[in-house]
Amino acid sequence: MNSDPRHIRIADFNYPLPDDRIAKFPMAQRDQSKLLIYNHGEVDEDKFHNLPDHLPEGALMVFNNTRVIQARLHFRKKNRDERGATRDGALIEIFLLEPFTPADYEQMFQTRQRCSWLCLVGNLKKWKEGALVRQLEIGGETVEISATRTGEHGTSQLIEFQWTTVGDQGSPSFADILDTMGELPIPPYLNRETQESDKTTYQTVYSKIKGSVAAPTAGLHFTPEVLAAIDARGIDREEVTLHVGAGTFKPVKSEEIAGHDMHTEYIAVKRTTIEKLIAHHGQAIAVGTTSVRTLESLYYMGLKVMNNPDLTATQLHVRQWEPYDSEDFTTAKPSSCEALHALLDWMDSHSLSVLHTSTQIIIAPGYDYHIVRMLITNFHQPQSTLLLLVSAFVGGDWHTIYDYALSHDFRFLSYGDSSLLIP
Secondary structure (H helix, E strand, O other): OOHHHOOOEEHOOOOOOOOEEEEEOOOOOHHHHHHEEEEEEEEEEHHHHHHHOOOOOOOOEEEEEEEEEOOOOEEEEEEEEOOEEEEEEEEEEEEEEEEEEEHHHHHHHOOOOEEEEEEEEOOHOOOOOOOOOEEEEEOOEEEEEEEEEEEEEEOOEEEEEEEEEOOOOOOEHHHHHHHHHHHHOOOOHOOOOOOOOHHHHOOOOOEEEEOOOOOOHHHHHHHHHHHHHHHHHEEEEEEEEEEOOHHHOOOOOOHHHHHOOOOOOOEEEEEEHHHHHHOOOEEEEEEOOHHHHHHHHHHHHHHHHOOOOOOOOOOOEOOHHHHHHHOOOOOOOOHHHHHHHHHHHHHHOOOOOOEEEEEEOOOOOOOOOOHHHHHEEEEEOOOOOHHHHHHHHOOOHHHHHHHHHHHOOOOOOOOOOEEEOOO
């Protein structure tokens, strides 16, 4: 660790971003977006479809295969007038954040009849009590779903959903409910309504595992053709799952980043992926900051089990400042392969083919990267934790990258252009 980043001033990571530089919609063809190439301090550009030409043969690329769910649910509150008649009241938006009961994502989407989520609620002041009810048509059957507030968890509301089918058909799954009544949550800075096209363009072509409320946007540029060209170059591809939470849009409001609380995100990594990482000497090309956070968290999980092999999967959770607080290996820090081997042994001792845990890691200047050697990422908001991550990766030289992008007509944020960073 080079230095403790807690006293970094977030104002030092600001830059002017005019609204007209924020891409409101994606390119018509994903892989026709621009690609900035930062290679050991030198900057150039190309088209994204040529990305494989800039990657070393025989390398390992790691993708995040999470899929964005239609997490915005709208209910209309019902009011009674002085005559007892019901009339439509306020529109209440429920934004799904994290499954509560059941807590497992896969189980949650298969649930029928009842489940609970931690949510953000829009127009909360107008929903003081009672259940919100809405009727849907699913598979030709009428389904009635209700939402009830059952508690608070910090700034989130615990919402219980219950649904029944009016006809004789079996109850639909919660995945069916979301597909019918949910709305895809595009980023708030786009300042527009979700469109039908977003259901396709705001998903990566390799998305599989439902659970995110925001896309891992570096992956939005990939097409089957680009993936085939990567394969043809002899580059291995592996997938991890990190479900992106709404906290990814949470601004840093404190003057120093010590006052910023990173959100927890849930990850799943296959045993075979860790084996592949070891086969590649503990090094990888990360597609997106979510893949970075997953891979670098694996290193610290490996350190944890080296210290205590009896930890549970929940206890493998990487706390926000844990990489900077770890003093046990300051003289001879284990290599990435040693840490991954330890994690693999721990999985074997628990008969696990897939590691399910979580991370809260913050990566900021002062952080030493252990696994990620190249990074593919979009252009991030000013004063964001993602910009801190990029700065840490390129040794503080983020201004070179962003000044070039601003002066060469690159498009910014989720639907914007991309970069390949080689420090």
